Amino acid sequence: MRALTETETKHHVDEIAECGYSIVEDAFDADFARQLMEEFDHLERIRPGGDIPPAPFVGFVTRRWFDVLNDGDIWQQVAVQPTIMNVLPGVLGEGFLLSTMGTAIVGPSEKAQPLHVDDGVYAFPRPHPNLVCNTMWAVTDFTEANGATRVVPGSNNFDHDPEFGESYDSVPVEMKAGSIAFVSGSCFHGAGENRSNEERYGLTINYCNGSMRQQENLMLAIHPSRMLSFSRELQNILGFQMCKGAGHLFAGDPRSEMERHYGPADSDQAWLDRRGEKVIRPMADAATDA
Template identity: 30%
Template sequence: MSTGKPDVGKEAAAIRDQGYVLIPDFLSPGQMSSIREALAPHLRREHLGRNNFEGHETERVYSLVGLGKLFEDLAEEPRIMALCDAFLEPNYLLTASQAICIHPGESPQAFHTDDAFYRIPRPRPAVSLSTIYAIDPFTAENGATQIVPGSHAWSDPELENILKAIDFETRGPEERRPRPPDPTIEGKIEGKVIDATMPAGSVIVFLGTFLHRGGANRSTAPRLALSNQYCQPWARQQENYLMSIPRERVRRMSPGVQSLLGYSIHPPFMGHVKGVHPRRLLEGGGTGREMK
């Protein structure tokens, strides 16, 4: 994990200017091998994507933060938290935490932004901040994330139909087909797309308003990445950690991670449980108003 007191001024400035920053040497080789070891039992091609957005040749492990201490530590990594502090309001939340393994033969994802489902007119501040950690080196051949620098500032008309182009429809294996090019966006971004190629251990951090996609994997080996995303404390989280991670496990997590999962309040009282702070449920106190 990155060491020392984070000085994120430059990184935050790059994000403000271009929509993203790429930070090399973020994870140590030791961390990466622990991550691989922890993920191995979950990456056996048993849970390939069910639609063109997840990717039929892509494996995803959701609620990653619930899989062990190293993923908890990554979720509250100090340098990433400092960047979240720069773009999000206090008590921001983890909204997505997943491993993404793009297998050979996968086609490119549709271009999208990670906060598109908050239907607030653009241009606007981002509702979320995303991270993608390269566990394998990201190359142009193996499915490096493809990005459009500056797109975080684009207006709705410039991104017209972007959500409609994303295909979430679930199909059986017999109906699977390559992901088609997205005619509503391809022309607009021609010449602006770059492959976020980076050595293993790097992380790319970008705004929720930033256009990107998982690339095609034309190599012969899988491309493994982790992605944690954070959202404003008043926004609905993509993943429902209150249901996906048992409370017994959450009790053993740090107060910071508990808060990121949703055991927190957006003042004065968004997120309360029968009038009390949700942390009380972790302390075993209950609310004093339990249903009979």
């Protein structure tokens, strides 16, 4: 997967600030896209149709799977894709966090999603510093006809959120498979209507400023033993890295306690609590059985 030069990174950070969105082409290759398609097939077999019931906002023929870090290992690479890791410090600041990961596979005849903002969950008066940045992955081509994400350019700098169900002047984010579009959390956007007879395969991988609460409860969603097997870079954006002093455990990096409780089974520390007493680890036992 491609990383960006400093000049490219600055270009995208500036474009996001001005227009609310920016497209990076060739961010991942065809083989990675193929692996994602295999993962979608797997998810369809184990959780048919997605994880969320049909509804006007999330769609009726759109397949959305969430909490995917518990699924194939490929999601660990998605979360820390190099282009994303290059650009986000300039948008959300150092210490940014993964907020929620999902698929957005929009089926034929799906109507356009209402335009919305992703930082509306925080309900802060606008304008405000960037709190959220979404990354839309084109696993297959995004075209106007197949429901490419629609954005209202410059709306990230508006002083108000969109009215739900209102129409605004929007443009489609058309991009080739392998591209990633950054969409500021304050930018009005939504999936377009799919008027084609093909599915639009997308990912929506969403990040937030390190001081904000993540949308997915990632600290609970992933078993600690599994989290400890993730790369340090991924652990950091899940919330193991403190941000401006926030997120500590016993005034230190939470990893030290996690390692003590859930470290490798052959570790002497693995069965000790923080006072050095043996503890029962039912969750870890469950993971070993799985």
